[in-house]
Amino acid sequence: MVFASNIFxxxxxxxxxxxxxxxxxxxxxxxxLLIALSLFFYSYWLPIYLLLILGSMAVNYAIGVWAIRxxxxxxxxxxxxxxxxxxxxxxxxxxxxxxxxxxxxxxLGIQGDVPRIALPLGISFFTFxxxxxxxxxxxxxxxxxxxxxxxxxxxxxPQLIAGPIVTQSEMLPQLRRKTNWRLRPDHFSLGFFxxxxxxxxxxxxxxxxxxxxxxxxxxxAAGHAVSFLDAWTGAxxxxxxxxxDFSGYSDMAIGLALIFGLKLPVNFxxxxxxxxxxxxxxxxxxxxxxxxxxxxYIPFGGSRHGHGRTMLALVGTMTLGGLWHxxxxxxxxWGALHGVMLVINHLWAELTRASPVLTWISRTMIYxxxxxxxxxxxxxxxxxxxxAPDLESALxxxxxxxxxxxxxxxxxxxxxxxxxxxxxxxxxxxLPNTIQITKRFPVSLRPAAFAxxxxxxxxxxxxxxxxxxxxxxxxxxxxxxxxxxxxxxxxFIYFQF
Numbered sequence: 308m309v310f311a312s313n314i315f316x317x318x319x320x321x322x323x324x325x326x327x328x329x330x331x332x333x334x335x336x337x338x339x340l341l342i343a344l345s346l347f348f349y350s351y352w353l354p355i356y357l358l359l360i361l362g363s364m365a366v367n368y369a370i371g372v373w374a375i376r377x378x379x380x381x382x383x384x385x386x387x388x389x390x391x392x393x394x395x396x397x398x399x400x401x402x403x404x405x406x407x408x409x410x411x412x413x414x415l416g417i418q419g420d421v422p423r424i425a426l427p428l429g430i431s432f433f434t435f436x437x438x439x440x441x442x443x444x445x446x447x448x449x450x451x452x453x454x455x456x457x458x459x460x461x462x463x464x465p466q467l468i469a470g471p472i473v474t475q476s477e478m479l480p481q482l483r484r485k486t487n488w489r490l491r492p493d494h495f496s497l498g499f500f501x502x503x504x505x506x507x508x509x510x511x512x513x514x515x516x517x518x519x520x521x522x523x524x525x526x527x528a529a530g531h532a533v534s535f536l537d538a539w540t541g542a543x544x545x546x547x548x549x550x551x552d553f554s555g556y557s558d559m560a561i562g563l564a565l566i567f568g569l570k571l572p573v574n575f576x577x578x579x580x581x582x583x584x585x586x587x588x589x590x591x592x593x594x595x596x597x598x599x600x601x602x603x604y605i606p607f608g609g610s611r612h613g614h615g616r617t618m619l620a621l622v623g624t625m626t627l628g629g630l631w632h633x634x635x636x637x638x639x640x641w642g643a644l645h646g647v648m649l650v651i652n653h654l655w656a657e658l659t660r661a662s663p664v665l666t667w668i669s670r671t672m673i674y675x676x677x678x679x680x681x682x683x684x685x686x687x688x689x690x691x692x693x694x695a696p697d698l699e700s701a702l703x704x705x706x707x708x709x710x711x712x713x714x715x716x717x718x719x720x721x722x723x724x725x726x727x728x729x730x731x732x733x734x735x736x737x738l739p740n741t742i743q744i745t746k747r748f749p750v751s752l753r754p755a756a757f758a759x760x761x762x763x764x765x766x767x768x769x770x771x772x773x774x775x776x777x778x779x780x781x782x783x784x785x786x787x788x789x790x791x792x793x794x795x796x797x798x799f800i801y802f803q804f
């Protein structure tokens with residue numbers, strides 16, 4: 308069930324009155340009711356996979372409860388290791404089995420059909436979430452957990468399908484403290500604004516223009532060369548598409564959670580305002596970056612064992628991060644490219660610190676805007692690998708971007724996506740994000756790293772959310788505009804992961 312769809316809006320329209328009445332009659336009924344609604348939400352797509360997530364939660368919960376006890380450390384380690392392995396095997400079977408078989412067949416020269424297995428919705432996210440839980444249990448960061456809270460922690464529908472990847476320390480304390488589940492007007496107003504803003508970004512700003520972006524990638528997938536102008540139009544267009552798509556989803560997820568009185572961590576914070584790839588990953592899919600850093604980069608050695616080890620850890624972590632996104636060589640190369648760019652970032656930072664001239668240049672007014680442009684250009688190139696259906700078509704587009712092809716344009720730029728670019732520039736670089744707009748109110752779990760950005764947000768009162776009629780009407784206008792545009796629906800990009 309996609310957030311930006313008529314069926315989901317109907318689901319919320321029917322479910323919210325039931326939830327409100329039930330919690331008014333019994334304030335404690337909200338938790339089991341929310342679990343039931345979340346499981347129904349998940350099973351709507353393919354009911355058989357409800358058994359999968361229930362089984363996964365049962366196994367991980369049982370291992371976690373056992374490992375919390377003051378048992379022998381060696382036995383705890385074995386139990387948690389087996390639990391992590393079981394999670395990875397489950398993810399590997401559904402997500403990578405076909406990719407593995409296809410490459411083995413190619414390597415051995417075997418002809419045959421490659422099995423296609425329907426990927427369970429959100430499996431990458433709830434698998435990582437449960438791996439994180441087991442590791443925190445092993446590290447003695449969890450002293451107790453009851454079944455009801457655990458099931459809601461994993462299955463809570465606003466974050467179940469595409470994140471954020473929530474840790475137990477972020478969600479379980481909220482669930483333990485919350486005994487009154489009645490809907491609050493202030494939570495609903497803020498949540499509705501965030502949901503409406505996300506819906507507007509998705510269904511009004513970007514989805515109507517997706518066909519123009521697809522033309523370029525379909526042309527390359529058909530084996531045709533792509534012109535310089537088409538290649539950059541497609542790459543920049545997709546850069547805006549995935550930005551507004553993921554930004555819209557992130558707003559909707561935080562807004563939906565807030566309606567029920569729960570806060571999710573910030574997962575998206577104006578990433579194209581980043582002046583480096585390193586800063587980009589501090590702003591883009593923040594909870595995934597945190598997971599990769601804590602459970603891959605640091606165990607690989609992090610920055611504690613010399614430059615060589617650090618560079619290998621960066622490239623290795625990001626390559627695996629690319630594989631997490633999708634079973635394809637284009638995703639692996641996308642991740643590896645980000646790893647290489649992070650290495651370049653680290654080397655450039657060291658060179659800048661060592662050079663008085665570069666240090667002076669880095670403090671000039673033009674330096675940061677220039678680095679923002681260069682970072683965006685680099686991201687646009689790498690997004691081609693993320694979007695393309697295979698490595699070959701990605702390389703055709705990248706060849707066009709670097710002027711290595713000689714072919715005519717196939718798109719009507721004057722009528723297509725390029726006309727929307729000025730609007731996207733305003734939304735991406737000129738306006739504050741929704742977390743900054745709602746900074747007067749605690750709508751999410753905000754990492755301390757964004758304290759500076761929150762202070763630097765525009766001080767204009769008309770850009771600050773307030774509980775008044777104007778903002779209520781503005782939220783309604785955003786919602787109605789988004790709702791009436793749902794005929795152009797395309798699934799959220801991160802739903803496929």
